Amino acid sequence: MKQPFVLLVTIFLFIGCKDTKIQHIKPNKEPKVVHKTNTSPTIDGKATEAIWHASQWYQIDQKWLGETYSEADFKGQYKLTWDANALYALVEIQDDTLTTQHRDPLKLWWDNDCVEVFIDEDNSGGEHQYNHNAFAYHVALDGNVVDIAPNNIPTLYNNHVISKRTTVGNTSIWELKINIFDASFVDGKQNNPVVLNPNKKMGFAIAYCDNDTSTARENFIGSEIIEGEDKNRGWIDASVFGTLILKE
Numbered sequence: 001m002k003q004p005f006v007l008l009v010t011i012f013l014f015i016g017c018k019d020t021k022i023q024h025i026k027p028n029k030e031p032k033v034v035h036k037t038n039t040s041p042t043i044d045g046k047a048t049e050a051i052w053h054a055s056q057w058y059q060i061d062q063k064w065l066g067e068t069y070s071e072a073d074f075k076g077q078y079k080l081t082w083d084a085n086a087l088y089a090l091v092e093i094q095d096d097t098l099t100t101q102h103r104d105p106l107k108l109w110w111d112n113d114c115v116e117v118f119i120d121e122d123n124s125g126g127e128h129q130y131n132h133n134a135f136a137y138h139v140a141l142d143g144n145v146v147d148i149a150p151n152n153i154p155t156l157y158n159n160h161v162i163s164k165r166t167t168v169g170n171t172s173i174w175e176l177k178i179n180i181f182d183a184s185f186v187d188g189k190q191n192n193p194v195v196l197n198p199n200k201k202m203g204f205a206i207a208y209c210d211n212d213t214s215t216a217r218e219n220f221i222g223s224e225i226i227e228g229e230d231k232n233r234g235w236i237d238a239s240v241f242g243t244l245i246l247k248e
Contacts, residue, residue, distance in 0.1 A: 004122050015170050026238075029224075031201065031245040032058065033154035037081040041088050045166035045175050052090050055079040058223060060091075060208055064231040066219030072096060073209050074221060082246050089116055090208065091174040098141060098214040105144035106154040110209050111217045115139045115174050118234050118241050120203025121182040121194055123155060125239035132185040134203060136239035137161050139176065148235075181209065198248050203241035205234055 039049040047053070060076030063069070075094040082088060095113065102108045120134035128134035130152050138146045143163050149155040162177040179193040180202070207222035220232060226240045233240050 001062040003047070012093065019142075026203070026243075029242055031243040032080070032204075033247050034082055034244050036198070036246065036248050037083055037088070039179070040083050040085065041090075041175065042166045043162050043175050045149050045164035047090055047173060047175075050119070051081045052079060055081055055090075057146070059095075060206060060221055060223050062225055062231075063219075064207065064209075064220040064221045064222045064226065064234075065217070066221075066234060068143065069210070071223075073185070073212070074208070074219065076208050076221060078206055078223070080204075080244065082117045082196055084197070085179075087119075087178040087180060087196070087204075087244075089117065089176040089178060089204070090176075091206065093172045093174065093208060094170050095172065095208075096170050098172070099211045099213070100141055101211060101215060103235065105140060105142075105146055105156060108216075109138050109140060109146045110142075110220075111211055111215070112143055113211055114209045115163075116175070116207045116209060117178060118203070118205040118207070118238070119178065119180060120238040120241050121180055121237075123238070123243055124170050125203065127236060127238045128238050131180070131183075133180070133183050134241070135160070136235045137178075138209070139163050139174070140167065142149045153187075155187060159207070162190070196246060198246055200246045202244045202246075203238050206242045206243045207234065213230050 041049045064169045095149040098113045100112045104118045140237050145161045147158045165174045185191050205224045210219040211217050224242045
């Protein structure tokens with residue numbers, strides 16, 4: 001009887017280990033409604049289209065990393081729209097110093113000033129550190145777009161996010177066309193963006209890496225409230241993203 005008992009205990013322990021594995025459950029946050037545009041924005045860094053005048057501002061005001069900062073140092077907000085081809089973002093950043101510490105776009109890119117866009121195509125949440133369950137696009141001042149591919153390989157995804165930035169004084173306007181890819185994306189293969197339709201839900205967050213004069217990133221400020229001590233989890237866990245719902 002001893003061997004069957006040991007086997008039974010082993011099975012229960014195995015099941016228990018599976019059940020107690022860290023779960024990434026997405027909180028039930030109120031979705032942000034994103035209205036469709038009849039005319040695709042021209043990606044020129046200028047908020048001239050009617051849809052931008054009609055769309056709602058959302059704040060980038062959650063400190064994810066760094067010391068306390070003032071509005072003179074940083075203030076950010078964004079708007080969104082969509083059509084069948086892409087999600088579009090208009091991002092207004094007030095930053096007194098724009099810095100590129102590392103010219104190689106694939107080295108320590110997070111220590112440069114950049115906009116970071118988080119996309120979870122099916123709003124499923126979960127781990128995406130070294131896979132394409134979700135994307136974390138770092139959009140640099142020069143327009144290069146970096147995320148980490150499977151096998152922990154820094155990779156340029158410049159055809160995923162098309163951007164243009166204009167800066168006057170301390171205010172930069174970033175206009176972004178974000179092509180949406182799902183978890184079937186394979187690096188080095190032919191991949192087609194997802195066609196967007198009304199009532200689709202997507203995981204989304206946006207943040208800014210701010211560095212004034214330091215050798216490393218000074219602040220990381222995001223759009224979503226993240227519970228707990230470790231708030232720098234967006235590049236690993238899509239469950240901390242907010243939710244968008246696309247509407248006509």
